[in-house]
Each structure stands twice: as C-alpha cells, then as structure tokens.
Amino acid sequence: MSAASEHVIAEHTITAWCLSMADSIRQANLDAHMDRVSRRVRVYGVPSKEVIDYRDWKSRRQYEFTHGEILAVNYLNTRLVSSTQKRIRFVTTETTVGKNGKILVLNKNIILEREDDDVWRVVEENVTDWQIRNIDLSKF
Numbered sequence: 001m002s003a004a005s006e007h008v009i010a011e012h013t014i015t016a017w018c019l020s021m022a023d024s025i026r027q028a029n030l031d032a033h034m035d036r037v038s039r040r041v042r043v044y045g046v047p048s049k050e051v052i053d054y055r056d057w058k059s060r061r062q063y064e065f066t067h068g069e070i071l072a073v074n075y076l077n078t079r080l081v082s083s084t085q086k087r088i089r090f091v092t093t094e095t096t097v098g099k100n101g102k103i104l105v106l107n108k109n110i111i112l113e114r115e116d117d118d119v120w121r122v123v124e125e126n127v128t129d130w131q132i133r134n135i136d137l138s139k140f
Contacts (some may be wrong), residue, residue: 006083007080007083010080010083010088011080013088013112013120014078014080014088014090014112015078016120017036017112017120017122018074018075018078018092020032020036021033021036021073021075022072022073022074022075024036025070025072025073025096026071026072028065028068028070029065030058030061030062030065033061034054034057034058034061035119035121036119036120036121036122037054037057037058037121037122038054038113038115038121038122038123039054040054040123041053041054041057041121041122041123041124041125042123042124042125043057043124043125043126043127044124044125044126044127045125045126045127045128046127047130068099069098069099069100070096070097070098070099071097071098071099072096072097073094073095073096073097074094074095075092075093075094075095076092076093076095077091077092077093078090078091078092078093079091079092081109085114086113086114087111087112087113087114088111088112088113088120089109089110089111089112090109090110090112091107091108091109091110092107092108092110093105093106093107093108094106094108101134101135101136102132102133102134103132103133103134103135104130104131104132105130105131105132105133106127106129106130107127107128107129107130108125108126108127108128109125109126109128110122110124110125111123111124111125
C-alpha cells in the first residue's frame with residue numbers, strides 16, 4: 001500500500017472516530033460512546049484533574065447523559081500528525097456545548113489505537129489549551 005493510501009485511510013479513520021463520538025453524545029448513548037474509548041485511556045492537561053482514566057471518563061459521561069447536561073460535541077481543524085497500522089496521532093479542536101449554554105473549547109493531541117478487536121479507540125489525549133465560553137441558548 002502506498003504512503004498516500006495509508007494517509008487517506010488514517011484520515012478516514014479519524015473522521016469516522018470523530019463522527020462516532022459526536023453521534024454517541026447527540027444520542028446520549030453511553031455504550032456507543034465508551035466503545036470508542038480504550039480501557040487504557042489517559043487524558044492529560046485537564047485543569048480540574050491531573051489525569052483522567054477510563055473510569056473517570058465513563059462516570060463523567062454517564063452523569064452528563066443522565067442529567068441531559070451535554071448537547072453536542074464537534075471536532076474542527078483536525079490534522080493528521082502521524083500514523084502506523086496500529087496507531088494514529090492527530091490534533092484537533094474539540095468543542096462541547098452544554099445544556100446551560102456553556103461551551104468548552106479544547107485544543108487536543110489525540111492518539112487512537114486499533115485494539116485487538118480491530119476497533120479504533122482513543123488511548124491518550126493531551127489538552128494543550130482550553131477556553132470556556134457562554135451563549136444564551138434561549139435565543140436559538
């Protein structure tokens with residue numbers, strides 16, 4: 001397989017992963033959401049906690065879904081950094097919109113890994129920058 005083909009496949013894998021994460025949040029589907037998160041995941045750089053692991057991630061999403069606190073997530077400015085047949089590293093800006101109008105914008109480095117069951121899951125995220133914004137949702 002050519003390098004160009006591998007690059008295209010990696011970009012498609014990133015897009016598919018981002019879309020599945022966004023769909024799972026829109027549908028508040030915890031099982032589908034957590035199916036894209038490795039049990040070995042580590043998230044670094046979050047201001048409120050030193051390291052987030054799988055249990056922390058699942059607990060947070062379960063609370064958000066149960067209480068209807070999260071409306072949507074999207075990924076912008078996504079750019080492939082490197083890829084192998086087993087790992088893909090990319091950068092992106094993740095924007096999360098909450099029911100209360102809070103918007104969390106996170107610039108992230110993300111590593112996906114194809115696990116033994118052939119599913120691509122996030123194994124590491126590094127938050128490099130973040131902002132919190134607010135919008136008045138009653139105007140929409």
